[in-house]
C-alpha cells in the first residue's frame with residue numbers, strides 16, 4: 001500500500017490546524033446575547049456566552065452603518081452546569097455607561113477571537129416623565145413558544161422599551177445538560193439583544209439551586225436576580241422569587257431575607273411616591289387564580305398569599321400595607337385579570353369605573369406565552385373576584401402612560417387578534433385602563 005508523501009503529511013497537518021483554528025474561533029464567538037438594565041441611569045448591561053475563555057468587550061456607537069467608536073470592557077465567569085457532563089459555559093458581562101437618554105445605539109460584543117453581529121437598542125430615559133411600553137409574560141419555553149414570533153416582530157418594530165419575563169423560561173434550562181437553556185437563549189436573542197429582558201425565577205429554574213437562571217441573566221442588585229427592584233418612568237418595579245416559599249431545601253432563611261428586603265424596598269418606594277407613583281411587583285406563582293389544577297393559588301390560604309403555616313411572611317398583607325398597585329404573575333398557562341382585591345374582598349373604585357382609584361391591588365396572571373405543557377384550564381365558574389379569564393396563548397402589553405394612568409392589553413396569539421375586557425373581539429385593540437395609583 002502506497003504511503004503518503006512528506007508533502008501530503010504537511011498539508012494534512014495544516015488542514016487539521018486550520019480546522020482547529022476555525023473551531024476555536026467558533027467557540028469564542030458570542031452567542032445568546034441579551035440586554036438588561038442594571039438599575040443605574042444611563043447604563044445597559046450586555047450578557048453573552050462563549051465556549052472557551054475569551055475577553056469581554058462591547059464596541060458601540062450611534063450610527064447604524066458607521067464605526068463603533070466607543071468601547072467598554074467587562075468580566076467573564078465560568079459556569080459549570082450541574083448535569084452529568086458538567087458542561088462549561090463562559091458568561092460575559094459588560095455594562096455600558098453614560099448612555100444618552102432615548103438615544104439609539106448599535107453594538108457588537110466579543111473579542112479579537114470572535115465578534116457577534118451588530119444589534120440595536122434604544123436607551124431608557126432615567127426620569128419619571130415618559131411613558132414606557134412593556135411586553136409582559138411568563139412560561140415561554142424553548143418548545144412551543146407561541147408568543148415569540150409576534151414578540152420578535154414587534155420588538156424589531158420598536159414597540160417595546162422593556163420585556164418582563166415572569167419566570168419559567170425554557171422547560172427547563174438545565175435539561176439535556178443545559179442545552180435546552182442554550183436553545184432558549186438563542187431563540188430569544190432577537191428580542192433580548194434589542195430591549196432589556198428583565199426576569200424573575202420560576203419553579204422550572206429550580207435545578208441545582210437555580211444555577212442556570214443565576215448564571216445566564218444579569219439583573220440589578222447583588223442577589224443574582226432572585227430579588228431586586230428598579231425604576232422605570234413613573235413606576236417602581238419589584239421582582240422577587242416566589243420559589244423561596246417552595247424549595248425550602250435551599251434555605252428557609254431566604255423567605256425571611258427576601259421578606260425583609262421587600263419591606264425595606266416598599267418603604268423606600270413609598271417615600272419616593274411623589275416622583276414614581278406606581279408600585280408594580282412581578283413574581284412567578286400567583287396568590288389568587290381560578291384555574292382547575294391543584295396549584296398553590298387554588299388553595300384558599302395559598303402560601304404566597306398567607307406565608308408558611310402560622311401566617312408568617314405572607315405577601316398579601318405586605319403588598320396591601322404598602323399600597324402596591326399592580327401585581328404581575330404567571331405560572332398558570334392562561335390569562336386572568338382580577339378586580340381590585342384584598343383578602344378575597346373586591347375593592348373596586350366604583351361601579352362605573354372599577355379600576356379608577358381602586359381600593360386594593362390589581363392582579364394580572366399572564367403565563368400563556370407558550371410552552372410544552374400546553375394551556376391550563378379554568379374551574380367551571382369564575383369567582384366573584386375574577387374579572388376576565390382567557391385560555392389562549394399570548395402576552396400582555398403594559399403601557400405606563402404617566403403618573404395617573406396605566407394601559408394594559410392582552411394579545412392573543414391563538415386568534416391573531418388583540419383582546420381585553422371580554423368585549424366584542426374585533427381585530428383592533430380594546431383598551432383597558434387603570435387610573436390613579438392608590439393613595
Ligand SMILES: [Fe+2]
Nearest residue numbers: 168202203331
Ligand atoms: Fe411555573
